[in-house]
Amino acid sequence: MAPRTILYTGKGGVGKTSVAAATARRCAAGGSRTLVLSTDPAHSLSDSLGVALGSDPTPAGQGLWGQEVRAQQEMTRHWGGVQEWLGGLLVERGIDRISAEELTVPPGMDELFSLLRLQEQHASGEWDVIVVDCAPTGETLRLLSFPEIAQWWLDKVFPAERQVLAAAGPLVRAMLDIPVPTPAVLDDIRRLSENLIAMNRVLRDRERTSLRLVMNPDRMVIGEAMRTFTYLNLYGFLTDAVVVNKVFPDEVGAYFSGWRRMQAEHLELVRSGFAPLPVLCAPYFEQEVVGEKMLDRLAEALFAERDPAALLQTAITQSLQDDDGGVVLRLTLPFTAKEDVSLKQVGEELIVTVGGQRRTIMLPSSLTDCRPSAARFEDGQLEVSFQRDE
Numbered sequence: 001m002a003p004r005t006i007l008y009t010g011k012g013g014v015g016k017t018s019v020a021a022a023t024a025r026r027c028a029a030g031g032s033r034t035l036v037l038s039t040d041p042a043h044s045l046s047d048s049l050g051v052a053l054g055s056d057p058t059p060a061g062q063g064l065w066g067q068e069v070r071a072q073q074e075m076t077r078h079w080g081g082v083q084e085w086l087g088g089l090l091v092e093r094g095i096d097r098i099s100a101e102e103l104t105v106p107p108g109m110d111e112l113f114s115l116l117r118l119q120e121q122h123a124s125g126e127w128d129v130i131v132v133d134c135a136p137t138g139e140t141l142r143l144l145s146f147p148e149i150a151q152w153w154l155d156k157v158f159p160a161e162r163q164v165l166a167a168a169g170p171l172v173r174a175m176l177d178i179p180v181p182t183p184a185v186l187d188d189i190r191r192l193s194e195n196l197i198a199m200n201r202v203l204r205d206r207e208r209t210s211l212r213l214v215m216n217p218d219r220m221v222i223g224e225a226m227r228t229f230t231y232l233n234l235y236g237f238l239t240d241a242v243v244v245n246k247v248f249p250d251e252v253g254a255y256f257s258g259w260r261r262m263q264a265e266h267l268e269l270v271r272s273g274f275a276p277l278p279v280l281c282a283p284y285f286e287q288e289v290v291g292e293k294m295l296d297r298l299a300e301a302l303f304a305e306r307d308p309a310a311l312l313q314t315a316i317t318q319s320l321q322d323d324d325g326g327v328v329l330r331l332t333l334p335f336t337a338k339e340d341v342s343l344k345q346v347g348e349e350l351i352v353t354v355g356g357q358r359r360t361i362m363l364p365s366s367l368t369d370c371r372p373s374a375a376r377f378e379d380g381q382l383e384v385s386f387q388r389d390e
Contacts, residue, residue: 002208003127004032004309005118008243009134009228010214011221012042015245018289019214019282020133021048021066022299025292026308028064032128035065035121039114040135043068050291057121061292067121069114119199129309203237210240210311217244217263217270226273226362227348233318240313242274243302246284273360278312318361327370331361331382338377343384345372352382 008020017040024036035057038045045068046053053066060066118132203209211232215225225242232239244267248260271279282301289298299308306312317332331352342353350361350372363370370386377383 002202002205003122003130005122005130005132005202005205005209006309007132007134007203007209007211008214009136009211010243011224012136014214014216014221015282015289016214016243017044017048017133018295018298019212019243019245019302020131021045022289022295022302023308024064024066024129024131025061025295026299026303027129027131028061029296030307030309031063032309033063033126034129034131035067035127036060036131036133037067037069037118037121038133039069039118040133045133048290048295057126067117069117116195116199119195119202122202123198206238206314206316207311210238210313212241212243213239214243214245215270216246217266219266219269222266222270222273223362226360227364229274230318230320230362230364233316233320236316236319238311238313238316239277240311241278241280242270243280243282244270245282247281249283269360273362276313276317280306320364326373326388327386329361329363329384329386331384332380341377341382343372343375350384 006020006023008016008023010016017038020036020038024034028034036045036049038053043053045066049060049066051058051060051066053060053068055068055070057065057067115132115134118130121127121130213225213228215221229239229242247267248256248263250260252260267279267281280302282298285294285297287294289295302308315332319330321328321330329350340354344351344353345363348363350363352361370388372384373387374385375383
């Protein structure tokens, strides 16, 4: 059976590595053979667990293994042939060797190759649970869009690539004096595309795979997490919980009381904006969360009686779809009457009011030049149509 896979992402500095490590330790303590894997280029998983981790799974406790993927190694494995061909082409055009090597790696490819190790470990059959400490949200979202591009290449380009090269290769070499890709280079690209598509199947398996967003109770951080949540729904990935880390406890004293009140307001925004997802909260501990004892305290605060490996939400509650030149937002609002629903758009925010409760949905940047043109509510589903301004 495929392993349960949980991916944690969030803005840098919110504590997602600690949350991922704490989740993995709790899964292992429950008897699951667990791997916690870091694809964040700025690895801190070793520091969090207090164990020196390598690029392959390393024992990190009873039933627990850790792995910090080395992007450079993965790039050599997956992109070496392509990099050699492109580098040679650039050097022939007068670019120095060091610059050529840099230019042969498109932005984001190192993180992409790191995430491919997830697909390998998923297929290995070694694990009951895989917990992934992802790169910060911007990089993660960019990576999640790659598989669809790979599918396009396989469908549109590769069926004819060898015939085209066989016919055009001599002409290209004679007229442009550039080397054409060798079969080995094309095989590298094809293999990478196939691996990306396999990874996409892992990420879209909503019965076994989910993402969890980690944030602090700060307005800007919450805003980014809300935009990320919308994009994840847009891509069709399941988010089954959000984690709010570093919440001041009630007894913080007078000096931090103002912060505590502000955090309480922001927590209400999280609960309304991400409803009906579970909101898992962890306090701002009195010491740094590193090592077994503190990670277990964090896990207890987050999960209490919950199973950390359970799917805490099983449905995508909002979606965006193209429709006749516009875009339709669909939002699930169970147990709601039509007359209780009202809408207002303010910049990037769509404010949905149901009775006395407000929900703020951060719209993708692609919709900031659109305006709501129609809305309907039926069978617990709100549909809002957007049209672009002429």
